[in-house]
Amino acid sequence: MTPVISIQREPFDVAAEIAYLTAGRSDIGAVVTFSGLCRSEEDRLAALELEHYPGMAEEELGRVAAMAAERWPLKGLTVIHRHGLIKPGEDIVLVIACSSHRRAAFEAADFLMDFLKTSAPFWKKEHLVDGSSGAWVEAKEADDEAAARWIATGAVKAAD
């Protein structure tokens, strides 16, 4: 199982990405997708600007995907993260996990999002509706805690 990893400016098509993983397969019984969308934050934001570290972002997504593939019996896995200017309502990130039974797919998708948020080198800057450039989004402690719980429960091993 080789995960599909993509960092791209363009929007993605969720149905097409699922079809790519499941086409011609008869061993997949569960497909879980997670899409992360840009919010307007009560009409305050015109867009989010997603900056990334080219090269390292692909490496990190690949590393986290490999951890998931090692931990859960996955039949297919896709991680797509967009960069550039993304407007409210548009997609930012997509995770698709396929397995024979649902539990592995649910858990792997959940794990991937938790680890992606704290380890993949992406940063969000707010662009406000009045045309001005807002603040950089601050990392949340809750995200660190969400990632740490996978290590605390022994689901995955901590990196070095």
Added chain:
Amino acid sequence: MKLRYFAWVRERIGLAEEEADPPAEILTIADLIGWLTTRGEAYAHAFENAATIRASIDKAHARHDAAIAGAREIGFFPPMTGG
């Protein structure tokens, strides 16, 4: 070595990347941050809260006590906010 800056670290320093040749006594990421802060107000501002700054060596996450010997590219950036 090449230094690369991202997000508000990049904005505060005013550069996305630069070549640097730190003196031999600069051994770790923490040493490098300390050395960079002596290069002017912009650097001092970027690294004023050094503990919050994340670093990478050759595109892999690195702790502040990591040795920089042999590094080709070192990145400095705030905690990640993707997803």
